[in-house]
Amino acid sequence: MSEKPIKLLLVEDEHDFRETCARWMQRKGHNVTAVSSGAEALGLCEQEVFEVAVFDMNMPGMSGMELLQRVHQAKIEMEVIILTGQGTIESAVSAMKLGACDYLTKPCALGDLEHHCQLARDLGRLRKENRQLKAVISRDRPRVPLIGKSPAMSEVTRMIEKIGPTDKPVLLQGESGTGKEVIARSIQQSSRLRDQPFVTINCAALPEQLVESELFGHTKGSFTGATADKPGLFEIADGGTLFIDEVGELPLTLQPKLLRVLEDGSMRRIGSHKELHVNVRIIAATNRDLSIEVREGHFREDLFYRINVLSLHLPPLRDRVGDVDELIRHYLTPPWHIDDAAHHALVQYQWPGNVRQLINVLQRAMILADSNDITLDDLPEEIVTGFDGSLPSPMRQHAPVGPTYAAPSSNGHAPAAAHPVSAEPANVKLDDIARAHVMDVLAQENGNKARTARRLGIHRRKLYRLLERFEANANTEANAEAETNHSEVEGNTHFGQH
């Protein structure tokens, strides 16, 4: 059990008992506030956060049970222990139904009271952790391995190892699609907060008021549509990491609030006077030059210095020698092949949309390819147009010979040899994404194949071929699954007979 002091609220009308309990718990090192009525307790709960509260059941005015109800209605988060001189099973059951976590009868030994308060505090922490995990799981994306061994990316990896363990705020700068979120997750993974929540928000994707309520939370009725109290992402990320994407888009009016949390961890929900304290590591990202934003008055200078304690600049993909090749190998796994000409066109391209654009181009090519071989025909025009047709010399020597020879493509580019890609397993099956995308557009077009083909930018014949391929693959998978089930059933029967 943890030995940390408990932030405790004691509500007891009997003066002597209240004072004895409070003194005893304080001597044990706990942080105790003792009051004599439910009304006082409710007022305090509006201002302060308590981990555990002990309510006497029988008090003049508001009883302990009524106070429990009011606390519950106001959605005040704390663990409540009910204390009574006339303990009956019925009252214990009603107290638990109203949300009390424990029930003690008077007289009770002070040591017991402390023990029960500690259990309640631990339970509260577990509940909070559970809420945080749920929030994180629902927002979490599958972890993406960091691909790229170019000198530029090796330097980034070296910096992640240095920056990760410090717990200091980090500012990630780089063009869109360079992998700022992937890097933020890698930093979190290399920090001591790796098992704590990783929560993300994209400031550019939300209107101003929503950004504020997402980040700081709100109380019921604080604005139209605020139908219940809601914790903000800072509370959800408490003890962990908050990734603020597109921080340059954070409205000027909200910037002082962010600065305050960064300075001393204090914040308030919208519509609340209650001061909360959080301990959150901030990783912010931007594709703007924030120093220019500061000069132009769009971003506060003091906030810029606060979030820019450690900064990391992510190089664009065109400056990462060898990374395009490695990304292709990672995302295109057998049975997929890419021929040398298409491969080289991808390597030569400048990638204004960086890694995100490359992944999209590969996904598109897999939809368009007639077979499992990707050729120049399957690449977008801007990539093919810019390609000078030259192959690196080893490829030029080998392209026209042997069983991998492919006829010159219809657009007159260099002959292409099938270029087997690495057998390294990828986490993402691009063919599944392609199938899902085509089926999605088909459903949106109510099964109309002509319109679907037009929206996909492919010929109708091509769409028919794709659908046939998906169906054939699905049948193969279904057969394989049926076989597995069949043998499992057989296995079970066999097992049952013994």
Ligand SMILES: Nc1ncnc2c1ncn2[C@@H]1O[C@H](COP(=O)(O)OP(=O)(O)OP(=O)(O)O)[C@@H](O)[C@H]1O
């Ligand atoms: N080094 C990398 N290895 C593997 N995948 C990567 C890498 N960098 C980026 N990606 C992938 O590229 C896509 C874009 O990455 P991410 O969202 O992290 O970029 P970003 O810089 O945050 O973009 P934006 O500024 O538009 O928010 C994602 O699908 C991500 O998984």
